[in-house]
Amino acid sequence: MTLPDAAATPAGADRTFQVDLRGLVDLLSHHLYSSPRVYLRELLQNAVDALTARRGLEPGAPADVFGIRLYADGSVVRVEDDGVGLTEADVHTFLATIGRSSKRADRIAEQRGDFIGQFGIGLLSCFLVADEIHVLSRSARTPDARAVEWRGRGDGSYTVRTLPASARPRPGTTVTLTPRADTGEWTRPAQVHALARHFGSLLRHPVTFDDGTGGAGGAGGPGGAAGTGGPGASVNPEPAPWARTYPTPGARSRALAAYGEGVFGFKPLDTIELDLPAVGLKGIACVLPEAVPAGRRHGHRVHVKGMLLSERAEEILPEWAFFVRCVVDAESLRPTASREALYEDDTLAAVRDALAERLRAWIARAAASDPDLLARFLQAHHLAVKSLAVHDDEILRMLLPWLPFETTDGHTTLDEFARTHRTVLVTSSVEEFRQVAAIASAAGLGVVNGGYTYDRELVHRLPEIRSEVSVADLDPATLTAHLDPVDRETELAATAYLARARDALAVFDCDVALRTFQPASAPALLVDSREARHERTRSQLAREQEGGLWGDILGALRQEAPRAQLILNQLNPLVRTAVAIDEPELARTSAEALYGQAALLSRRPLRPAESSLINRSFLDLLAHALRKDS
């Protein structure tokens, strides 16, 4: 924060960068921090780091003798700690130099992981709510150290003076802010208390809050420096829920679920305990009771050393884990400067892998021994699990048999379906499934709708875990082969009609066949696949463009175009009448009308030529009916 006098520096001499503190604070507030409220988090975090450093100096001291006291009475906000404190030299080096941090100094590089801060900018966040930061500190490193007072101002100026040790009888630091009038939203006593609870409820050091009214556990007045704050109300009266002891495992899981509900606002379907001793991580994963859109990632709550750093950290779990939200407290995860994300390093990668493993183990346990939980889980999250199973062999093996699919036997699990159908047929689109489902099922075929994301791919992998089952794509030929042929005599009688029908429908590359199938009420079935339609469109374009550049390109791409098939149902009374028509024009029109009706039933978008065919055949039939009547 020092601003050297540029004019006094001789020409050619090395100059020092100057910092426009207002500009810097502006940058932090608009681009680094999500809200001015983070000032309290930064103050608490500095106090926690100072307590950690003090514990390094006095490892034998009882756990609760050093603490943090907050005070806010509407005119000041004060955070006082029994931490390591600062000497006068420390104040110049660390407080007054932006970007310098005692937690990154060389001699403690190996301990850097012990501290939450490291960038040397956190204190600047206080300028989001106040124009001046007042620090009164006394170092614990030298027993007879003098107290030191520092005042830093938003314009970049600061003053330092030393005071007799009696000005701060015990080692530690007190930071006092006089909030600007427009920042009441973040600095009113009730708000400071709420923020302290929010950020500090899991801190392991005793933290108290006092609003200066002397009520409800509060005591002491706003006056002066150290040690006058009184006992105050505890901000973190209880340890983290996973660190408490409970009379029974049931009581423990109910308490963890209630904590999860309090934090996230939903009643978890189940609560998974997380414990990774290698990185000192503990916490819970709450399984969401309802489906979330695939791919939507939730933020997780990450505490470091008890301090809430981020509510939106996505990085601690892999992308597929979008069915849980976690609260974790870790010793050695490193936050970024904004604290709202985690630094992507080997530790974070290892944590992510280990937590993913934990979720897999939970799924495996549910699959093996808790069918009721598994069913509720899959009901809400089957889509998430399907996306997971595509890439994860273990999940596939555990869960594929239990996943629901749309089949010709209704919505059922693959396991159930494969028990009645040793050959499982799968369509490649929803539309194909809609076309064939009723008829295939009447013909005794077992078909799964493979049109939804992941489904076809997953069904094809069923033989990996059920070797007795075979899976094949359902193509028109397979279906036609399963429909009963008509006897020779009927076939012969229909030859002329079928020839006329083929001729009428040649423009659609459509073959016509006569079969018997259930339900008898269905006159005709149009069997056609999307790929076949695309192939025919391409071939047709190539023909139209013959000789041109596009014609050559499309022609080169041309494959043997599979033909559509209109299968007429000999069991249907209308079809039986139609195949007996002698009059060529009427026969042609009836074939067109049957094609049009089957195309409509297939629920796929109609091509313009098909729409005009339906139109024309309807009008022709109407004209024919009217002529007959007159």
Ligand SMILES: Nc1ncnc2c1ncn2[C@@H]1O[C@H](COP(=O)(O)OP(=O)(O)OP(=O)(O)O)[C@@H](O)[C@H]1O
């Ligand atoms: N309560 C405190 N007790 C002792 N030293 C403190 C306290 N608050 C701040 N300091 C000193 O001031 C330095 C700068 O603090 P600041 O919050 O700006 O950065 P930091 O905590 O080091 O890193 P970060 O920007 O990541 O928070 C700290 O490194 C520390 O040396």
